[in-house]
Amino acid sequence: MSLISSHQTFVFDPLRLADRSVLAKVLFVLGGTLVLAIASRISVPMVPVPITMQTFAVTMIGALYGWRLGALTVLAWLGEAALGAPVLAGGAGSLAAFAGPTAGYLFSFPVIAALVGWLAERGWTGRRIAASFSAHLIANLLCLALGWAWLAALIGAEKAFWAGVAPFILGAALKSGLAAAVLAAVASRNRAAAE
Numbered sequence: 001m002s003l004i005s006s007h008q009t010f011v012f013d014p015l016r017l018a019d020r021s022v023l024a025k026v027l028f029v030l031g032g033t034l035v036l037a038i039a040s041r042i043s044v045p046m047v048p049v050p051i052t053m054q055t056f057a058v059t060m061i062g063a064l065y066g067w068r069l070g071a072l073t074v075l076a077w078l079g080e081a082a083l084g085a086p087v088l089a090g091g092a093g094s095l096a097a098f099a100g101p102t103a104g105y106l107f108s109f110p111v112i113a114a115l116v117g118w119l120a121e122r123g124w125t126g127r128r129i130a131a132s133f134s135a136h137l138i139a140n141l142l143c144l145a146l147g148w149a150w151l152a153a154l155i156g157a158e159k160a161f162w163a164g165v166a167p168f169i170l171g172a173a174l175k176s177g178l179a180a181a182v183l184a185a186v187a188s189r190n191r192a193a194a195e
Contacts, residue, residue, distance in 0.1 A: 032073035067117030104150025126187030140172035
């Protein structure tokens with residue numbers, strides 16, 4: 001089974017990606033990397049980790065694209081960053097980003113896209129708002145945990161918690177709620193269109 005195709009029928013596939021051609025999926029991946037780059041520019045500067053809409057975009061791509069294509073899209077975006085494209089927070093983009101204080105968060109992004117996508121494919125999204133919120137919140141907390149682990153190795157566990165986790169918990173909950181609301185609206189629109 002390839003990373004960009006699957007013959008399994010899933011509960012949530014609002015973009016009908018399972019039925020699309022490889023070329024269409026490639027275009028969705030490219031579009032997803034553009035969305036991620038734009039979301040990275042929506043930021044509140046903080047040290048050492050800025051607050052951005054990256055995690056919102058990452059989890060939404062996972063939910064909308066499914067775990068395989070969602071993770072592949074996030075990996076493509078990180079590949080663009082590694083090649084020097086200014087697609088990360090603050091217009092950053094270089095191999096240095098993968099060794100700096102935000103590297104743990106960056107490495108978590110394909111994992112959380114895959115997690116939310118996998119859960120969405122099994123019904124943890126759409127009109128099931130509590131399950132959708134939970135899927136996104138679990139992913140956001142996993143992102144914070146992995147980011148904290150990396151940052152703790154650089155600056156110490158307690159300092160990393162207060163600088164790289166605590167300020168982002170409320171944002172994680174708010175972004176999870178926003179994602180659940182948007183996906184509920186998508187599911188309602190798709191249901192209305194199908195009737």
